[in-house]
C-alpha cells in the first residue's frame with residue numbers, strides 16, 4: 001500500500017472536517033482531537049502501527065481505520081512498519097496475515113470467527129499493544145474497540161480486552177422502498193439511491209458501512225418487509241451487487257426481502273404455492289442468480305400473511321412450508337431465511353397479542369435448519385413499553401431472532417428524545433422462566449436469542465433502522481444513540497444500557513464529567529418519560545391512525561377492530577385495561593397470560609403481583625382500584641401523565657446547562673427538539689386525560705391542571721403529511 005496519497009487524503013479529511021459545522025454526520029466516529037496530557041499519553045501508546053502486508057480488503061480497512069483514528073485523535077499520522085521499530089507500537093493482524101502476530105502465540109481460540117483481543121505486551125523487545133483476531137473482520141472490530149477506549153478517555157497502559165459477539169447475524173432492517181420513501185422513517189429519504197445505482201455508488205455507503213462495523217453490525221436488509229418483487233428483478237440485483245461491493249470491505253453482507261408472490265409478479269407463474277414444483281424451481285433459480293452476482297449474499301427476510309402481504313396461507317400452506325421452500329433455495333449457498341412472526345388477523349377471533357404464538361408454536365421443529373423466526377420484542381407492536389413476547393422460550397427447536405425497532409414509530413419520531421437502551425435491555429433481561437433449556441443458564445430472552453439456552457445453530461438480532469438521507473443520519477443527534485445501543489447490544493446483550501449511553505456520549509460530545517453525568521442521566525430517564533406521557537401503567541397503542549403521530553385514544557371506527565386504540569385500552573365508565581387473564585363463565589379475559597411459562601403466567605395473572613408498569617396490559621380494573629402509591633388508578637394515571645410532561649421540562653433544563661460543552665449547531669437542534677417534545681408531551685397528557693375523563697367523569701386529583709383545550713379540539717387535529725406513512 002502506498003501510504004503517501006492516503007495520508008494526504010486523510011490529512012485533508014481531518015482538516016476539512018475540523019472546520020466544518022458539527023451537523024452530526026460523523027456520528028460517534030467523530031473522533032475529536034485529543035488535547036493536553038491525555039494526547040501525550042495516547043501518543044506514547046500509538047507511536048507507530050505494524051500492519052501485515054497485503055491481506056484482504058477488510059484487513060486493509062482495519063489498517064486505514066487505525067490510521068484515520070490516530071490522525072483524528074492526534075492530528076498527526078503514525079508511521080507504518082512491518083515489525084515494531086520503537087516503543088509504543090500497535091500491532092494489527094491475524095496469525096494467518098501477520099508473522100508478528102503468529103509469533104506471539106496469543107490465546108485466540110475462544111474468540112471465534114469475529115472476536116478480537118487487545119492487549120498490552122512486549123513484542124520484539126518493545127512495549128506494544130496488539131490487536132489480533134482469527135479473522136480480518138475481527139481485527140477491524142478490534143480497531144474500532146481500541147478507538148472507543150481512546151476516545152472515551154480510558155487508560156491504555158495495561159490493556160487486556162477480549163470480546164466476541166453473542167449472536168451471529170446482527171442486522172439492520174431497512175423499511176426502505178425502491179422509490180426512496182422510508183416506511184416509518186423520520187430522517188429523510190432512503191440513503192439507497194436505487195435510481196442512480198449501479199452507476200453511482202454514493203461514498204456515503206462507505207460511511208454507513210464504517211458506522212455499522214464500528215458497533216459490530218454485520219449485515220443489512222436493504223428493502224422493506226412490505227416487499228416489492230421488483231427488488232428481485234435482474235436490474236435490481238445489479239444495483240444490489242454494487243451496494244454489496246461498497247459494504248463488503250467493512251464486513252457487511254446484504255440481504256433482501258422476498259415478496260412471496262414474486263413468482264407470479266416477476267416470473268409470470270400462475271401460483272406462488274410453496275409446494276408447487278414450478279414455484280420451487282423459480283425460487284431456486286432466483287437464488288442462484290442472486291448468488292452468481294453476490295456470492296456472499298446473506299439471504300431473505302420475509303413478512304408473509306401479515307397486514308395484507310401474500311404468503312403460504314393463501315394456498316392453505318403453513319409458514320413452515322413457505323419458509324422451507326426459500327430456505328432450500330438459499331441453502332446450497334450458505335444463505336438463511338428470516339421469517340417474521342409478526343402475524344395477526346382481524347378474522348381471527350382471538351386477542352391480537354396471542355396470535356403469533358398460536359400460529360408459530362405448533363410449527364416448532366418443522367423449519368429447515370437455515371430458517372430463523374424473527375420475533376418482535378413484544379406481542380403487539382413496538383410500543384413504548386410491552387412485556388416480552390411469549391414466543392421467546394416457547395420454540396426450543398427453532399432459532400428465534402430478536403426484532404427491535406430503532407426508528408421511533410411509536411415514541412415520538414425523531415423530535416422526541418427517547419434513548420431506547422433501557423427498552424432493549426428490559427426486553428433482553430426479561431426472565432422467561434421456561435424449563436428444559438441448558439442447565440445453569442438463566443432463561444432470559446437474551447439467552448434464548450443468543451442460542452445458549454436451546455443450542456441454536458444460527459442466532460441473530462435485527463433492528464429496524466432509523467437511518468435516512470438527513471445529514472445527521474437518524475433525524476436527530478440523540479437518535480444516533482439508538483442505532484449505537486442497538487449494535488452494541490446485538491454484539492453483547494449483557495452490556496448495560498447505561499454504560500453504552502456513557503460510551504456514546506463521550507465519543508459524540510465530550511469526556512467532561514460535567515457533561516457526561518447529567519446527559520447520561522437524562523438519556524436513561526428519557527424512555528420512561530415517554531411511557532409516562534403516552535402510555536402509562538401498561539396502556540398501549542393509543543396513537544393516531546396510520547401515521548402513529550400523537551394521541552388518538554378515542555378512535556374506534558377503523559376497518560379492523562385491532563387497529564383501534566379502543567380495542568387496546570377498553571375504557572368504559574367503570575374501568576380501563578385489557579383483561580388477558582383466563583375467561584370466566586364465557587366472559588372476561590383473553591387468556592394471553594397462559595402463553596407464558598407457568599411462573600410468569602401466575603405473576604401476570606395476579607393483579608397484586610403484576611409489575612405496575614404492565615398493570616393495564618394484563619388487567620381491566622375499576623378506576624377506583626388502589627395502586628401501590630395508595631392513589632386510585634385514575635389519579636395515578638393523571639399523576640403519571642403529568643410526571644411525563646415534567647420530566648421533559650427537566651430534560652430541557654438539563655440541556656440548557658450543557659451550552660458550554662456543545663457546539664452551537666448541535667446545541668440548538670437538541671434544544672429546539674426538546675421544546676417540540678415538551679409541547680407534544682403536554683398535548684399527549686391533555687388529550688388522553690380529556691378523553692378518559694369524558695368516559696369516567698371523574699374529577700382530577702387536587703392540584704392537577706385540567707387539559708388546555710376541550711376534547712373536541714384534540715379530536716379535530718389532522719396530520720395528513722406526517723412522515724413515514726405506509
Ligand code: GCV
Nearest residue numbers: 175183184225226342381726
Ligand atoms: C413494515 C407496524 C408498522 C408497519 C410495519 C409493520 C411490520 O404495523 O406500522 O408500518 O410494516 O409494523 O412490522 O411489518
